[in-house]
Amino acid sequence: ENVQGEIGMEHVTFGYLENQPVLKDISLHAKKGQKIAFVGSTGAGKTTITNLLNRFYEIWEGKITIDGVDIRENGLESLRENIALVLQDTHLFTGTVMENIRYGRLDAADEEVIAAAKTANADAFIRRLQNGYDTVLEGDGANLSQGQRQLLNIARAALSKAPVLVMDEATSSVDTITERQIQEGMDALMKDRTTFVIAHRLSTIRNSDMIMVLEHGRIIERGTHTELLQRQGRYYELYTG
Ligand code: M5T
Ligand code: MG
Structure with missing residues:
Protein backbone atom coordinates (compact mmCIF):
# COMPACT_ATOMS: atom_id res chain seq x y z
CA GLU A 1 0.00 0.00 0.00
CA ASN A 2 1.10 3.55 -0.61
CA VAL A 3 -0.17 5.76 2.17
CA GLN A 4 0.20 9.50 1.63
CA GLY A 5 -0.67 10.53 5.17
CA GLU A 6 -3.56 12.97 4.73
CA ILE A 7 -5.45 13.21 7.99
CA GLY A 8 -9.06 14.21 8.51
CA MET A 9 -11.10 14.63 11.67
CA GLU A 10 -14.81 15.29 11.29
CA HIS A 11 -16.97 16.34 14.22
CA VAL A 12 -15.04 14.17 16.65
CA THR A 13 -16.46 13.98 20.16
CA PHE A 14 -14.97 11.81 22.88
CA GLY A 15 -14.59 11.43 26.63
CA TYR A 16 -12.89 8.91 28.90
CA LEU A 17 -15.91 8.72 31.22
CA GLU A 18 -19.56 8.45 30.28
CA ASN A 19 -21.29 11.81 29.82
CA GLN A 20 -18.03 13.69 30.33
CA PRO A 21 -16.80 14.76 26.89
CA VAL A 22 -13.16 15.83 26.80
CA LEU A 23 -13.11 16.66 23.06
CA LYS A 24 -16.10 18.36 21.50
CA ASP A 25 -16.83 18.57 17.78
CA ILE A 26 -13.23 18.60 16.57
CA SER A 27 -12.85 19.01 12.81
CA LEU A 28 -9.60 19.51 10.94
CA HIS A 29 -7.74 18.49 7.84
CA ALA A 30 -4.01 17.96 7.34
CA LYS A 31 -2.64 17.63 3.83
CA LYS A 32 0.24 15.30 3.07
CA GLY A 33 3.45 16.58 4.66
CA GLN A 34 1.85 19.38 6.63
CA LYS A 35 2.81 20.19 10.19
CA ILE A 36 -0.17 20.78 12.48
CA ALA A 37 0.52 22.05 15.99
CA PHE A 38 -1.72 21.89 19.04
CA VAL A 39 -1.41 24.32 21.89
CA GLY A 40 -3.53 25.13 24.91
CA SER A 41 -3.60 24.95 28.68
CA THR A 42 -2.97 21.74 30.54
CA GLY A 43 -6.00 19.44 30.35
CA ALA A 44 -7.29 21.12 27.16
CA GLY A 45 -7.30 17.79 25.30
CA LYS A 46 -4.11 17.86 23.22
CA THR A 47 -2.84 14.41 24.18
CA THR A 48 -6.36 13.04 23.81
CA ILE A 49 -6.39 14.04 20.12
CA THR A 50 -3.28 11.97 19.52
CA ASN A 51 -4.71 9.08 21.58
CA LEU A 52 -7.68 9.00 19.22
CA LEU A 53 -5.62 9.23 16.04
CA ASN A 54 -3.76 6.17 17.31
CA ARG A 55 -7.02 4.42 18.16
CA PHE A 56 -5.97 3.93 21.77
CA TYR A 57 -9.66 4.70 22.43
CA GLU A 58 -12.78 4.59 20.28
CA ILE A 59 -14.48 7.90 19.52
CA TRP A 60 -18.09 8.58 20.51
CA GLU A 61 -19.11 10.57 17.45
CA GLY A 62 -17.63 11.66 14.15
CA LYS A 63 -14.78 10.05 12.26
CA ILE A 64 -11.04 10.12 11.76
CA THR A 65 -9.56 9.34 8.35
CA ILE A 66 -6.15 8.71 6.84
CA ASP A 67 -6.11 9.30 3.08
CA GLY A 68 -9.89 9.54 3.27
CA VAL A 69 -10.34 6.07 4.79
CA ASP A 70 -11.93 5.75 8.24
CA ILE A 71 -9.21 4.45 10.60
CA ARG A 72 -11.72 1.93 11.96
CA GLU A 73 -11.81 0.22 8.56
CA ASN A 74 -8.17 -0.83 8.49
CA GLY A 75 -6.59 -3.01 11.15
CA LEU A 76 -4.60 -1.63 14.06
CA GLU A 77 -1.51 -3.19 12.57
CA SER A 78 -1.72 -1.01 9.46
CA LEU A 79 -2.34 2.02 11.66
CA ARG A 80 0.79 1.25 13.73
CA GLU A 81 2.79 0.96 10.53
CA ASN A 82 1.59 4.32 9.28
CA ILE A 83 2.10 6.40 12.41
CA ALA A 84 5.44 7.02 14.09
CA LEU A 85 5.27 8.21 17.70
CA VAL A 86 7.45 10.40 19.87
CA LEU A 87 5.50 10.59 23.10
CA GLN A 88 5.98 12.34 26.43
CA ASP A 89 7.08 9.21 28.25
CA THR A 90 9.58 7.20 26.28
CA HIS A 91 9.15 3.45 26.19
CA LEU A 92 12.53 1.86 26.45
CA PHE A 93 13.15 -1.72 27.48
CA THR A 94 16.03 -3.66 28.99
CA GLY A 95 18.27 -4.35 26.02
CA THR A 96 20.98 -2.64 24.01
CA VAL A 97 20.70 0.81 22.49
CA MET A 98 20.73 -0.86 19.08
CA GLU A 99 17.80 -3.10 20.01
CA ASN A 100 15.87 -0.20 21.50
CA ILE A 101 16.12 1.87 18.34
CA ARG A 102 15.41 -1.10 16.09
CA TYR A 103 12.18 -1.84 17.98
CA GLY A 104 9.37 -2.58 15.52
CA ARG A 105 11.73 -2.67 12.50
CA LEU A 106 13.36 -6.04 13.09
CA ASP A 107 14.35 -6.16 9.43
CA ALA A 108 16.62 -3.11 9.76
CA ALA A 109 20.36 -3.71 9.42
CA ASP A 110 22.78 -2.14 11.92
CA GLU A 111 23.82 0.47 9.34
CA GLU A 112 20.22 1.54 8.93
CA VAL A 113 19.77 1.87 12.69
CA ILE A 114 22.93 3.99 12.92
CA ALA A 115 21.76 6.18 10.02
CA ALA A 116 18.47 6.76 11.87
CA ALA A 117 20.37 7.68 15.03
CA LYS A 118 22.39 10.18 13.00
CA THR A 119 19.24 11.71 11.53
CA ALA A 120 17.88 12.01 15.06
CA ASN A 121 21.06 13.64 16.34
CA ALA A 122 21.50 10.74 18.76
CA ASP A 123 24.62 9.15 17.28
CA ALA A 124 27.13 11.38 19.07
CA PHE A 125 25.91 10.72 22.60
CA ILE A 126 25.46 7.00 21.89
CA ARG A 127 29.10 6.70 20.81
CA ARG A 128 30.13 8.29 24.10
CA LEU A 129 28.32 5.60 26.12
CA GLN A 130 30.44 2.88 27.71
CA ASN A 131 29.75 0.32 24.98
CA GLY A 132 28.32 2.56 22.29
CA TYR A 133 25.39 0.95 20.48
CA ASP A 134 25.91 -2.24 22.52
CA THR A 135 25.37 -0.46 25.83
CA VAL A 136 22.63 -2.23 27.77
CA LEU A 137 19.87 0.06 28.98
CA GLU A 138 18.40 -0.73 32.35
CA GLY A 139 14.62 -0.84 32.64
CA ASP A 140 13.07 2.19 30.95
CA GLY A 141 16.46 3.74 30.30
CA ALA A 142 17.15 4.52 33.95
CA ASN A 143 20.83 4.98 33.21
CA LEU A 144 20.18 7.76 30.68
CA SER A 145 19.18 11.39 31.08
CA GLN A 146 15.70 12.47 30.06
CA GLY A 147 17.08 14.27 27.02
CA GLN A 148 19.02 11.19 25.94
CA ARG A 149 15.91 9.01 26.27
CA GLN A 150 14.06 11.49 24.09
CA LEU A 151 16.82 11.35 21.45
CA LEU A 152 16.53 7.53 21.35
CA ASN A 153 12.81 7.88 20.89
CA ILE A 154 13.41 10.22 17.96
CA GLN A 183 14.80 20.26 18.05
CA GLU A 184 17.14 19.50 15.14
CA GLY A 185 16.34 15.80 15.38
CA MET A 186 12.64 16.52 15.31
CA ASP A 187 12.98 18.89 12.35
CA ALA A 188 14.70 16.12 10.39
CA LEU A 189 11.99 13.68 11.44
CA MET A 190 9.14 15.93 10.31
CA LYS A 191 10.50 16.42 6.84
CA ASP A 192 8.13 14.83 4.29
CA ARG A 193 5.75 13.49 6.95
CA THR A 194 2.37 14.72 8.00
CA THR A 195 2.99 15.74 11.60
CA PHE A 196 0.80 16.38 14.61
CA VAL A 197 2.94 18.12 17.17
CA ILE A 198 2.03 19.10 20.71
CA ALA A 199 4.49 21.70 21.83
CA HIS A 200 5.02 23.07 25.27
CA ARG A 201 7.55 25.58 24.05
CA LEU A 202 5.74 27.78 21.56
CA SER A 203 9.03 28.63 19.88
CA THR A 204 9.18 25.11 18.44
CA ILE A 205 5.98 25.42 16.41
CA ARG A 206 6.24 28.91 14.89
CA ASN A 207 6.77 27.48 11.42
CA SER A 208 3.79 25.08 11.50
CA ASP A 209 1.37 25.09 8.58
CA MET A 210 -1.50 25.39 11.02
CA ILE A 211 -1.71 25.96 14.76
CA MET A 212 -4.79 24.78 16.62
CA VAL A 213 -5.57 26.39 19.95
CA LEU A 214 -7.52 24.04 22.21
CA GLU A 215 -9.51 25.13 25.22
CA HIS A 216 -11.72 22.78 27.22
CA GLY A 217 -11.84 20.30 24.35
CA ARG A 218 -12.71 22.72 21.57
CA ILE A 219 -10.62 24.34 18.89
CA ILE A 220 -11.11 28.01 19.69
CA GLU A 221 -8.62 29.46 17.19
CA ARG A 222 -6.71 28.18 14.20
CA GLY A 223 -4.20 29.73 11.83
CA THR A 224 -0.52 30.29 11.20
CA HIS A 225 1.70 31.85 13.84
CA THR A 226 1.51 35.25 12.11
CA GLU A 227 -2.25 35.10 11.66
CA LEU A 228 -2.83 34.13 15.28
CA LEU A 229 -0.57 36.86 16.60
CA GLN A 230 -2.42 39.45 14.51
CA ARG A 231 -5.68 38.18 15.88
CA GLN A 232 -4.55 39.02 19.42
CA GLY A 233 -6.67 36.25 20.94
CA ARG A 234 -5.78 33.26 23.10
CA TYR A 235 -2.64 32.30 21.15
CA TYR A 236 -1.38 35.86 21.45
CA GLU A 237 -2.01 35.66 25.19
CA LEU A 238 -0.15 32.36 25.49
CA TYR A 239 2.70 33.62 23.36
CA THR A 240 3.20 36.97 24.98
CA GLY A 241 2.12 35.88 28.47
C1 M5T B 1 -7.79 16.17 28.71
C2 M5T B 1 -8.58 13.69 30.96
C3 M5T B 1 -7.72 14.71 31.69
C4 M5T B 1 -8.25 16.02 31.20
C5 M5T B 1 -8.74 15.71 29.80
C6 M5T B 1 -4.84 11.29 28.72
C7 M5T B 1 -6.05 11.27 29.62
C8 M5T B 1 -6.74 12.43 29.90
N1 M5T B 1 -7.87 12.41 30.72
C9 M5T B 1 -8.34 11.22 31.25
O1 M5T B 1 -9.35 11.22 31.94
N2 M5T B 1 -7.66 10.05 30.97
C10 M5T B 1 -6.54 10.02 30.19
O2 M5T B 1 -5.96 8.95 29.94
O3 M5T B 1 -8.88 14.30 29.72
O4 M5T B 1 -6.51 15.66 28.99
P1 M5T B 1 -5.26 15.67 27.97
O5 M5T B 1 -5.74 15.36 26.61
O6 M5T B 1 -4.24 14.79 28.53
O7 M5T B 1 -4.81 17.22 28.05
P2 M5T B 1 -3.50 17.94 27.49
O8 M5T B 1 -2.67 16.97 26.75
O9 M5T B 1 -3.98 19.13 26.73
O10 M5T B 1 -2.75 18.43 28.81
P3 M5T B 1 -1.17 18.59 29.12
O11 M5T B 1 -1.10 18.67 30.61
O12 M5T B 1 -0.42 17.43 28.58
O13 M5T B 1 -0.74 19.91 28.50
O14 M5T B 1 -9.36 16.42 31.94
O15 M5T B 1 -7.87 14.58 33.07
MG1 MG C 1 -0.71 16.17 27.14
Whole structure:
Protein backbone atom coordinates (compact mmCIF):
# COMPACT_ATOMS: atom_id res chain seq x y z
CA GLU A 1 0.00 0.00 0.00
CA ASN A 2 1.10 3.55 -0.61
CA VAL A 3 -0.17 5.76 2.17
CA GLN A 4 0.20 9.50 1.63
CA GLY A 5 -0.67 10.53 5.17
CA GLU A 6 -3.56 12.97 4.73
CA ILE A 7 -5.45 13.21 7.99
CA GLY A 8 -9.06 14.21 8.51
CA MET A 9 -11.10 14.63 11.67
CA GLU A 10 -14.81 15.29 11.29
CA HIS A 11 -16.97 16.34 14.22
CA VAL A 12 -15.04 14.17 16.65
CA THR A 13 -16.46 13.98 20.16
CA PHE A 14 -14.97 11.81 22.88
CA GLY A 15 -14.59 11.43 26.63
CA TYR A 16 -12.89 8.91 28.90
CA LEU A 17 -15.91 8.72 31.22
CA GLU A 18 -19.56 8.45 30.28
CA ASN A 19 -21.29 11.81 29.82
CA GLN A 20 -18.03 13.69 30.33
CA PRO A 21 -16.80 14.76 26.89
CA VAL A 22 -13.16 15.83 26.80
CA LEU A 23 -13.11 16.66 23.06
CA LYS A 24 -16.10 18.36 21.50
CA ASP A 25 -16.83 18.57 17.78
CA ILE A 26 -13.23 18.60 16.57
CA SER A 27 -12.85 19.01 12.81
CA LEU A 28 -9.60 19.51 10.94
CA HIS A 29 -7.74 18.49 7.84
CA ALA A 30 -4.01 17.96 7.34
CA LYS A 31 -2.64 17.63 3.83
CA LYS A 32 0.24 15.30 3.07
CA GLY A 33 3.45 16.58 4.66
CA GLN A 34 1.85 19.38 6.63
CA LYS A 35 2.81 20.19 10.19
CA ILE A 36 -0.17 20.78 12.48
CA ALA A 37 0.52 22.05 15.99
CA PHE A 38 -1.72 21.89 19.04
CA VAL A 39 -1.41 24.32 21.89
CA GLY A 40 -3.53 25.13 24.91
CA SER A 41 -3.60 24.95 28.68
CA THR A 42 -2.97 21.74 30.54
CA GLY A 43 -6.00 19.44 30.35
CA ALA A 44 -7.29 21.12 27.16
CA GLY A 45 -7.30 17.79 25.30
CA LYS A 46 -4.11 17.86 23.22
CA THR A 47 -2.84 14.41 24.18
CA THR A 48 -6.36 13.04 23.81
CA ILE A 49 -6.39 14.04 20.12
CA THR A 50 -3.28 11.97 19.52
CA ASN A 51 -4.71 9.08 21.58
CA LEU A 52 -7.68 9.00 19.22
CA LEU A 53 -5.62 9.23 16.04
CA ASN A 54 -3.76 6.17 17.31
CA ARG A 55 -7.02 4.42 18.16
CA PHE A 56 -5.97 3.93 21.77
CA TYR A 57 -9.66 4.70 22.43
CA GLU A 58 -12.78 4.59 20.28
CA ILE A 59 -14.48 7.90 19.52
CA TRP A 60 -18.09 8.58 20.51
CA GLU A 61 -19.11 10.57 17.45
CA GLY A 62 -17.63 11.66 14.15
CA LYS A 63 -14.78 10.05 12.26
CA ILE A 64 -11.04 10.12 11.76
CA THR A 65 -9.56 9.34 8.35
CA ILE A 66 -6.15 8.71 6.84
CA ASP A 67 -6.11 9.30 3.08
CA GLY A 68 -9.89 9.54 3.27
CA VAL A 69 -10.34 6.07 4.79
CA ASP A 70 -11.93 5.75 8.24
CA ILE A 71 -9.21 4.45 10.60
CA ARG A 72 -11.72 1.93 11.96
CA GLU A 73 -11.81 0.22 8.56
CA ASN A 74 -8.17 -0.83 8.49
CA GLY A 75 -6.59 -3.01 11.15
CA LEU A 76 -4.60 -1.63 14.06
CA GLU A 77 -1.51 -3.19 12.57
CA SER A 78 -1.72 -1.01 9.46
CA LEU A 79 -2.34 2.02 11.66
CA ARG A 80 0.79 1.25 13.73
CA GLU A 81 2.79 0.96 10.53
CA ASN A 82 1.59 4.32 9.28
CA ILE A 83 2.10 6.40 12.41
CA ALA A 84 5.44 7.02 14.09
CA LEU A 85 5.27 8.21 17.70
CA VAL A 86 7.45 10.40 19.87
CA LEU A 87 5.50 10.59 23.10
CA GLN A 88 5.98 12.34 26.43
CA ASP A 89 7.08 9.21 28.25
CA THR A 90 9.58 7.20 26.28
CA HIS A 91 9.15 3.45 26.19
CA LEU A 92 12.53 1.86 26.45
CA PHE A 93 13.15 -1.72 27.48
CA THR A 94 16.03 -3.66 28.99
CA GLY A 95 18.27 -4.35 26.02
CA THR A 96 20.98 -2.64 24.01
CA VAL A 97 20.70 0.81 22.49
CA MET A 98 20.73 -0.86 19.08
CA GLU A 99 17.80 -3.10 20.01
CA ASN A 100 15.87 -0.20 21.50
CA ILE A 101 16.12 1.87 18.34
CA ARG A 102 15.41 -1.10 16.09
CA TYR A 103 12.18 -1.84 17.98
CA GLY A 104 9.37 -2.58 15.52
CA ARG A 105 11.73 -2.67 12.50
CA LEU A 106 13.36 -6.04 13.09
CA ASP A 107 14.35 -6.16 9.43
CA ALA A 108 16.62 -3.11 9.76
CA ALA A 109 20.36 -3.71 9.42
CA ASP A 110 22.78 -2.14 11.92
CA GLU A 111 23.82 0.47 9.34
CA GLU A 112 20.22 1.54 8.93
CA VAL A 113 19.77 1.87 12.69
CA ILE A 114 22.93 3.99 12.92
CA ALA A 115 21.76 6.18 10.02
CA ALA A 116 18.47 6.76 11.87
CA ALA A 117 20.37 7.68 15.03
CA LYS A 118 22.39 10.18 13.00
CA THR A 119 19.24 11.71 11.53
CA ALA A 120 17.88 12.01 15.06
CA ASN A 121 21.06 13.64 16.34
CA ALA A 122 21.50 10.74 18.76
CA ASP A 123 24.62 9.15 17.28
CA ALA A 124 27.13 11.38 19.07
CA PHE A 125 25.91 10.72 22.60
CA ILE A 126 25.46 7.00 21.89
CA ARG A 127 29.10 6.70 20.81
CA ARG A 128 30.13 8.29 24.10
CA LEU A 129 28.32 5.60 26.12
CA GLN A 130 30.44 2.88 27.71
CA ASN A 131 29.75 0.32 24.98
CA GLY A 132 28.32 2.56 22.29
CA TYR A 133 25.39 0.95 20.48
CA ASP A 134 25.91 -2.24 22.52
CA THR A 135 25.37 -0.46 25.83
CA VAL A 136 22.63 -2.23 27.77
CA LEU A 137 19.87 0.06 28.98
CA GLU A 138 18.40 -0.73 32.35
CA GLY A 139 14.62 -0.84 32.64
CA ASP A 140 13.07 2.19 30.95
CA GLY A 141 16.46 3.74 30.30
CA ALA A 142 17.15 4.52 33.95
CA ASN A 143 20.83 4.98 33.21
CA LEU A 144 20.18 7.76 30.68
CA SER A 145 19.18 11.39 31.08
CA GLN A 146 15.70 12.47 30.06
CA GLY A 147 17.08 14.27 27.02
CA GLN A 148 19.02 11.19 25.94
CA ARG A 149 15.91 9.01 26.27
CA GLN A 150 14.06 11.49 24.09
CA LEU A 151 16.82 11.35 21.45
CA LEU A 152 16.53 7.53 21.35
CA ASN A 153 12.81 7.88 20.89
CA ILE A 154 13.41 10.22 17.96
CA ALA A 155 15.91 7.78 16.47
CA ARG A 156 13.34 5.00 16.71
CA ALA A 157 10.78 7.16 14.91
CA ALA A 158 13.38 8.09 12.28
CA LEU A 159 13.85 4.41 11.50
CA SER A 160 10.13 4.02 10.95
CA LYS A 161 8.91 4.64 7.41
CA ALA A 162 5.51 5.85 8.57
CA PRO A 163 4.16 8.84 6.60
CA VAL A 164 2.47 10.24 9.71
CA LEU A 165 4.32 11.45 12.77
CA VAL A 166 2.85 12.28 16.17
CA MET A 167 4.99 14.14 18.67
CA ASP A 168 3.98 15.01 22.19
CA GLU A 169 6.84 17.13 23.43
CA ALA A 170 8.22 16.27 26.86
CA THR A 171 7.37 18.89 29.46
CA SER A 172 10.29 18.53 31.80
CA SER A 173 13.22 20.72 31.04
CA VAL A 174 16.49 19.57 29.52
CA ASP A 175 19.63 21.64 29.13
CA THR A 176 19.84 24.10 26.21
CA ILE A 177 22.32 22.07 24.18
CA THR A 178 20.23 18.90 24.39
CA GLU A 179 17.13 20.95 23.66
CA ARG A 180 18.70 22.22 20.45
CA GLN A 181 19.77 18.67 19.52
CA ILE A 182 16.24 17.41 20.13
CA GLN A 183 14.80 20.26 18.05
CA GLU A 184 17.14 19.50 15.14
CA GLY A 185 16.34 15.80 15.38
CA MET A 186 12.64 16.52 15.31
CA ASP A 187 12.98 18.89 12.35
CA ALA A 188 14.70 16.12 10.39
CA LEU A 189 11.99 13.68 11.44
CA MET A 190 9.14 15.93 10.31
CA LYS A 191 10.50 16.42 6.84
CA ASP A 192 8.13 14.83 4.29
CA ARG A 193 5.75 13.49 6.95
CA THR A 194 2.37 14.72 8.00
CA THR A 195 2.99 15.74 11.60
CA PHE A 196 0.80 16.38 14.61
CA VAL A 197 2.94 18.12 17.17
CA ILE A 198 2.03 19.10 20.71
CA ALA A 199 4.49 21.70 21.83
CA HIS A 200 5.02 23.07 25.27
CA ARG A 201 7.55 25.58 24.05
CA LEU A 202 5.74 27.78 21.56
CA SER A 203 9.03 28.63 19.88
CA THR A 204 9.18 25.11 18.44
CA ILE A 205 5.98 25.42 16.41
CA ARG A 206 6.24 28.91 14.89
CA ASN A 207 6.77 27.48 11.42
CA SER A 208 3.79 25.08 11.50
CA ASP A 209 1.37 25.09 8.58
CA MET A 210 -1.50 25.39 11.02
CA ILE A 211 -1.71 25.96 14.76
CA MET A 212 -4.79 24.78 16.62
CA VAL A 213 -5.57 26.39 19.95
CA LEU A 214 -7.52 24.04 22.21
CA GLU A 215 -9.51 25.13 25.22
CA HIS A 216 -11.72 22.78 27.22
CA GLY A 217 -11.84 20.30 24.35
CA ARG A 218 -12.71 22.72 21.57
CA ILE A 219 -10.62 24.34 18.89
CA ILE A 220 -11.11 28.01 19.69
CA GLU A 221 -8.62 29.46 17.19
CA ARG A 222 -6.71 28.18 14.20
CA GLY A 223 -4.20 29.73 11.83
CA THR A 224 -0.52 30.29 11.20
CA HIS A 225 1.70 31.85 13.84
CA THR A 226 1.51 35.25 12.11
CA GLU A 227 -2.25 35.10 11.66
CA LEU A 228 -2.83 34.13 15.28
CA LEU A 229 -0.57 36.86 16.60
CA GLN A 230 -2.42 39.45 14.51
CA ARG A 231 -5.68 38.18 15.88
CA GLN A 232 -4.55 39.02 19.42
CA GLY A 233 -6.67 36.25 20.94
CA ARG A 234 -5.78 33.26 23.10
CA TYR A 235 -2.64 32.30 21.15
CA TYR A 236 -1.38 35.86 21.45
CA GLU A 237 -2.01 35.66 25.19
CA LEU A 238 -0.15 32.36 25.49
CA TYR A 239 2.70 33.62 23.36
CA THR A 240 3.20 36.97 24.98
CA GLY A 241 2.12 35.88 28.47
C1 M5T B 1 -7.79 16.17 28.71
C2 M5T B 1 -8.58 13.69 30.96
C3 M5T B 1 -7.72 14.71 31.69
C4 M5T B 1 -8.25 16.02 31.20
C5 M5T B 1 -8.74 15.71 29.80
C6 M5T B 1 -4.84 11.29 28.72
C7 M5T B 1 -6.05 11.27 29.62
C8 M5T B 1 -6.74 12.43 29.90
N1 M5T B 1 -7.87 12.41 30.72
C9 M5T B 1 -8.34 11.22 31.25
O1 M5T B 1 -9.35 11.22 31.94
N2 M5T B 1 -7.66 10.05 30.97
C10 M5T B 1 -6.54 10.02 30.19
O2 M5T B 1 -5.96 8.95 29.94
O3 M5T B 1 -8.88 14.30 29.72
O4 M5T B 1 -6.51 15.66 28.99
P1 M5T B 1 -5.26 15.67 27.97
O5 M5T B 1 -5.74 15.36 26.61
O6 M5T B 1 -4.24 14.79 28.53
O7 M5T B 1 -4.81 17.22 28.05
P2 M5T B 1 -3.50 17.94 27.49
O8 M5T B 1 -2.67 16.97 26.75
O9 M5T B 1 -3.98 19.13 26.73
O10 M5T B 1 -2.75 18.43 28.81
P3 M5T B 1 -1.17 18.59 29.12
O11 M5T B 1 -1.10 18.67 30.61
O12 M5T B 1 -0.42 17.43 28.58
O13 M5T B 1 -0.74 19.91 28.50
O14 M5T B 1 -9.36 16.42 31.94
O15 M5T B 1 -7.87 14.58 33.07
MG1 MG C 1 -0.71 16.17 27.14
